[in-house]
Amino acid sequence: MLKGKKVAILGDRDGIPGPAIEQCVKSAGAEVVFSTTECFV
Amino acid sequence: MGFPVVKGTAYALIQATEMVFHQGTTQTSERRKNPESEHLKKLPEHLRSFQDAVSYPPNQVYIGNMTPDDLKDIPRPWYQAPVPGASRHGKYGEIMPEDEFLGLIKIVDAFDLVFLEKGFQTQVQEKIAAHLVLGDINGLDKLSKEPGDAEQIKKMVDDHSAQPLLFAGKLVGCVKKAHEFDEALSDHVMFENLVSKASAVFVLKHLLAKTELQADQVEYIVECSEEACGDMNQRGGGNFAKSIGEICGCVNATGSDTRSFCAGPAHALVEAAALTQTGIYKNVVVLAGGSSVKLGMNSKDHVKKGMPVLEDMLGTFAVHIGENDGVNPIIRTDGIGRHKIGSGSSPQAVMTAIVADPLDKLGYKIPEIDRYSPEMQNPEITEPAGAGDVPMANYKMIGALSVKRGELDKKDLLKAANSFGMPGFAPTQGHIPSGVPFIGHARDMILDGKINRVMIVGKGSLFLGRLTNLFDGVSFVLEKNSGAPQETGFNKEEVRLMIADAMRVFAQAFRGE
Amino acid sequence: MDLENQARIKELTAKYGKDDLIVVLGGAEAEASGLAAETVSTGDPTFAGPLSGVSLGLKAYHIFELKDEIDPAVYEEQISMMEMVLEVDEIVNEVKTYRG
Numbered sequence: 001m002l003k004g005k006k007v008a009i010l011g012d013r014d015g016i017p018g019p020a021i022e023q024c025v026k027s028a029g030a031e032v033v034f035s036t037t038e039c040f041v
Numbered sequence: 042m043g044f045p046v047v048k049g050t051a052y053a054l055i056q057a058t059e060m061v062f063h064q065g066t067t068q069t070s071e072r073r074k075n076p077e078s079e080h081l082k083k084l085p086e087h088l089r090s091f092q093d094a095v096s097y098p099p100n101q102v103y104i105g106n107m108t109p110d111d112l113k114d115i116p117r118p119w120y121q122a123p124v125p126g127a128s129r130h131g132k133y134g135e136i137m138p139e140d141e142f143l144g145l146i147k148i149v150d151a152f153d154l155v156f157l158e159k160g161f162q163t164q165v166q167e168k169i170a171a172h173l174v175l176g177d178i179n180g181l182d183k184l185s186k187e188p189g190d191a192e193q194i195k196k197m198v199d200d201h202s203a204q205p206l207l208f209a210g211k212l213v214g215c216v217k218k219a220h221e222f223d224e225a226l227s228d229h230v231m232f233e234n235l236v237s238k239a240s241a242v243f244v245l246k247h248l249l250a251k252t253e254l255q256a257d258q259v260e261y262i263v264e265c266s267e268e269a270c271g272d273m274n275q276r277g278g279g280n281f282a283k284s285i286g287e288i289c290g291c292v293n294a295t296g297s298d299t300r301s302f303c304a305g306p307a308h309a310l311v312e313a314a315a316l317t318q319t320g321i322y323k324n325v326v327v328l329a330g331g332s333s334v335k336l337g338m339n340s341k342d343h344v345k346k347g348m349p350v351l352e353d354m355l356g357t358f359a360v361h362i363g364e365n366d367g368v369n370p371i372i373r374t375d376g377i378g379r380h381k382i383g384s385g386s387s388p389q390a391v392m393t394a395i396v397a398d399p400l401d402k403l404g405y406k407i408p409e410i411d412r413y414s415p416e417m418q419n420p421e422i423t424e425p426a427g428a429g430d431v432p433m434a435n436y437k438m439i440g441a442l443s444v445k446r447g448e449l450d451k452k453d454l455l456k457a458a459n460s461f462g463m464p465g466f467a468p469t470q471g472h473i474p475s476g477v478p479f480i481g482h483a484r485d486m487i488l489d490g491k492i493n494r495v496m497i498v499g500k501g502s503l504f505l506g507r508l509t510n511l512f513d514g515v516s517f518v519l520e521k522n523s524g525a526p527q528e529t530g531f532n533k534e535e536v537r538l539m540i541a542d543a544m545r546v547f548a549q550a551f552r553g554e
Numbered sequence: 555m556d557l558e559n560q561a562r563i564k565e566l567t568a569k570y571g572k573d574d575l576i577v578v579l580g581g582a583e584a585e586a587s588g589l590a591a592e593t594v595s596t597g598d599p600t601f602a603g604p605l606s607g608v609s610l611g612l613k614a615y616h617i618f619e620l621k622d623e624i625d626p627a628v629y630e631e632q633i634s635m636m637e638m639v640l641e642v643d644e645i646v647n648e649v650k651t652y653r654g
Contacts, residue, residue: 001615002623006570008563008577010555010590013502014428015640016580019510020387020632021617025578027625033575034566037510038556039502040339040428041303041418041469070557341600389635427586434582434639441638454638 003029011037043365045317045372046522048324049252050481052103053134053244054468055142055355057236057336058088059207064232065337065352080341087340089120089349091138096123099419099466100354104131108482109417109463119421120349133481134247134357135174140208142355144169145239146216148180149288154231156189156197157206157214163188174250175243179288189214204232223273230270233333234281236355237268241285241330244357248326249289254361260322262286262296263313265305266329267471285328294326302506303416303475305329306358307499307515310477313362314372314517325362331355332470339426339469346425356473360480370487370495370519376403378498378516386512392442395498395514403518407443408457410518411492414479415439416500417467431474435498436462475499480519487521494520555593560603563594567610577614579649582640587616588648595652616649618642 007030011018018035025032062068062084071078094100098119101107106128115122129136137145144165147155157165166184169175194215197203203215216235220226241264249256264282271278282296299309306329313325333355340350365371378399384390400407415435423431436458443449449457467474476497483495501513567575577594581587589599591614598605618637621629 002576002620006566006575008566008575009580010559010577011580012428012582012586014431014434015582015587016388016617016633016636017386017512018504018580021578021580023387023628023632024617024620024624027628028620028623030576033570034562035510036556036559036562037502037504037580038559039505040423040426041416041431041471041474341602385631387632387635388639389631392635424583427581427583427589429583429640437639438635441635444638445635451638 005030006033007031008033009035011035013037013039014041043371044374045314045362046365046369047360047372047480047484047519048363048366048369049248049254049361050484051134051244051248051251051359052105052131052478052481053137053240053247053357054100054103055137055139055240055243055331055357056091056094056353057139057142057333057355058353059139060236060333061088061337061340061350061353063205063207064333065340066334067337067340080344083344084337084340084350087344087348087350088353093120093123093349094353095129095136096127097351098122098124099421100136101127101131102466103356103478104136105133105481106131109466109479112464112466117421118348120351133251134244137243140165141168141172142239143206143208143214144184145175145243146206146235147214148178148183149239149242150183150235151284152219154217154219155214155235156194156217157184158191158194159188161208161213174246178246179290202228204228220272225271225273225276234268234270236333237266237330238281238284239330240355240357241266241281241328242288244330244359245285245289245326245328248328248359248361252361254324256290257293258324259286259291259294259326261313261316261325262291262294263309263325263327264296264298264329265300265309265327265472267300267302267305267332301513302501302503303471304499304501304513304515305472306475306477307497307517310360310362310372310497311377311515311517314374317362317364318374320364323364326359327362328357328359329472330357331473335470339422342426348425351419351422352469354468354470356468356470358473358477360477365522367524368522370484371522373403373518373520376400376518378514380512380514382511386510388438389442389445391500391512391514392438395500395516396439396496397442397446399516399518406448407439407446408449408461410461410494410496412463412479412483412495413439413461413498414463414476414483414495415498416474416476417463417465417478418469418474419465419467422469430465432462432465433458475501476516483519487519494518555590555598555603557603560593560598560605563612564604564608564610567612572611575612577612578620579614579616581616581645584641584644584648587645588652590614591649591652595654613653614649616645619646619649
């Protein structure tokens with residue numbers, strides 16, 4: 001599902017932050033085109 | 042010299058419902074995009090009274106009239122469980138109403154930027170003159186001088202050259218811009234900075250009134266809010282710290298501002314610990330005022346869910362760090378936790394760096410710390426907004442890390458989280474909830490012999506500044522004082538003997554040749 | 555969902571098309587994660603941002619759902635601890651409902 005896809009990441013400071021998700025989806029062969037981390041506090 | 046100690050703390054809150062509506066960024070953004078929005082229409086119905094704010098259980102915990110553990114026994118929603126007979130005065134500080142605070146903003150204004158309408162100014166002058174802690178404040182006479190003219194105030198606000206100051210729905214004053222076009226000195230920035238300064242002054246006055254520390258004994262102040270002051274040539278030039286100490290009569294102090302988003306206070310406390318342990322300064326105060334822009338940050342969700350807008354409180358704190366007195370809890374400076382640039386940003390990398398690594402250094406296992414104070418945001422504020430129960434998530438992370446390290450059985454994770462954790466009770470004011478709200482309670486609990494050690498954890502979202510994707514975090518352990526000040530491992534006598542030994546060996550070798 | 559991020563997702567969909575672009579979430583809790591998934595699929599239900607009334611038709615997954623595709627060593631290092639912390643099933647069930 002991820003391989004060869006473009007991925008936009010919406011991370012969460014109090015969940016999984018953007019950079020951690022980036023590492024994961026890159027390892028699955030996806031290209032990260034946007035990555036951010038939201039903060040509610 | 043020994044480890045430095047926490048000699049005293051103060052905590053204060055200010056209710057600022059009008060600022061929620063007029064200066065909170067959730068509302069100002071909404072007004073810019075959609076002035077006719079439903080949210081802005083409904084919000085005023087959800088603002089609470091001063092009495093409701095005073096009797097709100099988490100606020101009573103914040104100012105020290107109840108403990109965090111007391112909150113465990115109060116069923117939620119807490120906003121429907123007012124504390125009977127609650128007082129605005131607390132063991133650690135006070136909850137102040139908005140009118141008195143507007144008076145305080147004018148008192149701390151050094152550049153004639155604040156105008157208060159005549160009748161209103163007279164009223165607050167009387168209240169502040171009679172105030173237990175503020176009655177003797179430098180600059181009180183400003184409230185007897187140069188009152189603002191109601192029409193002129195309205196004109197400046199309508200022209201957008203001043204931020205409105207309201208009380209009970211009525212325009213009673215304004216903060217005007219400090220420069221014709223310099224954005225760093227705009228009315229908005231000056232308002233924000235004066236709110237931060239005034240609220241920090243309030244809490245420092247409480248620290249000086251409630252503890253043995255005298256104003257002239259303070260040698261250094263570290264201010265650690267999230268604001269920046271300066272002009273267009275040095276937008277974050279500083280110095281909040283000295284401006285706050287000046288009003289409070291700290292004539293022997295200098296100071297500076299430390300910033301790292303919500304982790305700022307933890308950094309500042311480590312700096313203060315170092316400054317006192319090395320003997321550079323005897324008495325250091327770490328403090329921060331509140332953030333006006335964060336007021337009502339999650340209010341859209343609160344309004345939508347039919348709740349009161351609970352983010353109507355400006356939060357403040359002050360902590361006095363001093364030399365080891367053999368009594369007060371020590372800061373274990375030999376095991377400071379820090380999120381390093383190379384630590385990584387996954388939650389487990391962050392928690393390993395700021396919780397597990399320093400404990401390894403100190404020789405403690407995770408469950409050997411009696412209490413953890415990570416980010417103590419009130420869950421009643423964050424849950425409706427989708428951020429969950431932040432302290433509980435931190436406790437589970439600490440527990441999960443302990444499971445991964447083989448110190449804890451997975452089935453005991455929740456039990457452990459509940460035993461070293463506490464319900465969050467701090468307003469979502471960024472730097473304010475980050476570890477520091479528990480220091481006052483921790484000091485009392487350690488002095489009373491109820492617990493022995495506590496870890497204070499500050500975390501910060503550096504990526505919000507758009508300069509780096511890095512996260513940040515700093516931690517330290519507060520521990521019961523053994524009564525013997527000599528515990529840092531650095532003993533002058535021992536070092537002298539070691540040098541003498543080395544010299545002897547060298548002399549012998551030299552002779553042998 | 556953050557308004558600036560809504561605008562970015564809108565731009566990216568225009569650039570790459572809805573079939574090539576996947577949204578991956580890291581939300582701490584079910585409702586907020588579901589809200590983000592709904593926003594990029596059928597539009598912003600709060601009618602606050604650029605995706606109000608805009609149906610991009612993007613598919614959103616929470617990172618927990620993609621575990622099988624990720625290098626196990628990387629997943630272990632980056633995510634595994636949070637499986638013990640967050641309500642995984644609740645979050646996954648909520649996010650799923652918005653993929654049609």
